[in-house]
Amino acid sequence: MQRPSKKEFSQLIEKHQAIIHKVTLVYTNGPADREDLFQEICLQLWKAYPNFRAEAKLTTWMYRVALNTAISTVRKNRNRPGFESLGAYDLATDENPEEAEQVKLLYSAISKLNSIDKAIILLWLEGKSYDEIASIMGTSKDNVSVKLVRIKRKLEELVNDSEKELS
Structure with a gap:
């Protein structure tokens, strides 16, 4: 082109x-x-x-x-x-401070992921389909599916740990 x-x-x-x-x-x-x-x-x-x-x-x-x-x-x-x-x-503060805090916790957790996992979760949060993510990342749809399950689990653990530290 x-x-x-x-x-x-x-x-x-x-x-x-x-x-x-x-x-x-x-x-x-x-x-x-x-x-x-x-x-x-x-x-x-x-x-x-x-x-x-x-x-x-x-x-x-x-x-x-x-x-x-x-x-x-x-x-x-x-x-x-x-x-x-x-x-x-x-991040711009939202009208809902609790929601803004949750977003900060999520991005903090994302920061602890490796580069590839960050890319995959970013694309998923953008609403990209598994096929699109696979195409962008140069992998298979099945691999994206497996990785997303693991990434979501890891993010949940990291967010929960951060919430505990704040309590």
Whole structure:
């Protein structure tokens, strides 16, 4: 596929920027890291666009590039002084403080998962089907199903442990 013009690419990013923002939220700690990762994902999307074969939906391809870029960045930065993967969030406070606290507990628990499990749960929380998740992650639908059961169980344990610590 031919590379789009800069204007077309900017419009594409603007239209689907929520995908990139969700990935950056899950794989970074703080606004500066999110901005850096956002830019890196956009760069990788630009570089990879000529190889997009339209065999999958554009958004599926974008998720795949974004997640691979995020995972690679986390691996590269793991030993960087001061780098902390997924810590406190600048989540907007909800009208319901109890619900906002539950969201913080969930994201805190997600932060303790490995990179692949973070990606799978992010996609599931986005409402992606098992087939879409499998396509994005390059695995089978059955593998996604098994992993999600394990991830949900692990998240439940982590949230329960956090609630106990807060009590």
